[in-house]
Amino acid sequence: MPEQLTLFNSGIISEGNYDKLASMPDETGNKTLDEIIEISGYSYDPNQDIFYSNMDPWQRKIGYCHFFDVAAAPMGMIIDCEPIFFDYNDKQWMIGFWKGQYDLVSGAEIGIYTRTSNRNPLSYMLGSYYKSADNNELLPMSFTLRKNGKVLFTRKDLHWWLTGFKLGEFSQPSELSMAITITLDNPIMRDAFIDGLRNAGYSAEEFTHFGTTVSLNFDVPHTPQPITRNKVFEWIIQWKNEQLCHEFQDITGESNTVPEKLKVLEELAPELYKRILRMGRSKPLYNLYQSILTAAIALLVIIIGTFFSNFVLL
Incomplete structure (x- = not known):
């Protein structure tokens, strides 16, 4: 108490x-x-010593837009992004793959998002908005995350956002690879997803399918990375992330379990402890998105108001 x-x-x-x-x-x-x-929005797997996302975390209410990928690096996350777009069942789908360094953790994600139209007037600023998949849109997914060929952990579930994060592990995104399998609802959806892979730059030799299950390896991204992933900025952020991981390892070196490590951090390095509580795609990123979205809406209202005022004067 x-x-x-x-x-x-x-x-x-x-x-x-x-x-x-x-x-x-x-x-x-x-x-x-x-x-x-x-x-x-997470749970802990003691067998693999990783954290992973739950089915209904606060992140599910946010959805996805390209701005999140652009804002990741400034928020301390140097991650490879691979969005795969395709049309199916009167919706536009985006199944995204991510891997890399999320501040104090190395991790990976597969996310499923959908949208029904392109009517968002702010799409040109923030990117088209996709909502998180509904319960009837969940897909069986799995991935094995490897670092320099060595398995870090494996995740498998019926989900919309399959993730795994290893605390205190430092990695360059180029050191990580994801062996991914996704089972689509039917052959039509499978073929649409495969078309999305091809449009993203994947050749026929880079993926396989058996029935409605598609398998591929996400290693080097095929799609353009966010503008914030420039070499100088990435080096600065990764230097900071590596120092944080070294600090974590130095302070908790003789502790064996996660509770022991976090107890030590809480007592000896409270600021580092608080950073861990913001692992993965944290609320500051969402708060930043909300602030920019609010400002953009206000600007749009001002522009429209000014236009109609001038029109009336004319």
């Missing part, structure tokens, strides 16, 4: 979430940490 009160008083846990602590099941062995992880 003193530990929970400390986090509550520091503002890390809100008043509304504080009462849920006592009933939270252990996953890491630390009830407070499990609560924070769940609020962040």
